[in-house]
Amino acid sequence: MSGQLERCESEWHELEGEFQELQETHRVYRQKLEELTALQTSCSGSINRQKKRLKDLKHTLQRYKRHASREEAELIQQMSANIKERQNVFFDMEAYLPKKNG
Numbered sequence: 889m890s891g892q893l894e895r896c897e898s899e900w901h902e903l904e905g906e907f908q909e910l911q912e913t914h915r916v917y918r919q920k921l922e923e924l925t926a927l928q929t930s931c932s933g934s935i936n937r938q939k940k941r942l943k944d945l946k947h948t949l950q951r952y953k954r955h956a957s958r959e960e961a962e963l964i965q966q967m968s969a970n971i972k973e974r975q976n977v978f979f980d981m982e983a984y985l986p987k988k989n990g
């Protein structure tokens with residue numbers, strides 16, 4: 889066999905080894921991407937459920953506030969402040985999640 893052909897065969901075997909590594913790396917990448925996508929979907933869903941429930945709670949508190957005693961009004965005020973703070977936390981969380989297209 890000529891020296892040139894031997895070099896080509898050697899190059900082919902080297903490429904074959906790199907290709908096998910690439911295939912394994914790509915398989916791991918796809919697996920991690922699927923895991924990431926599932927986590928993103930789970931986080932988005934949980935945030936949306938929490939936001940809806942907090943919104944409903946906020947409206948209920950506002951209705952109740954009209955007829956509340958002083959102690960109850962203070963509790964409602966505290967809960968309202970906590971709701972607002974929680975909404976800011978959700979905003980920060982959503983900054984790390986992918987945005988929905990248009």
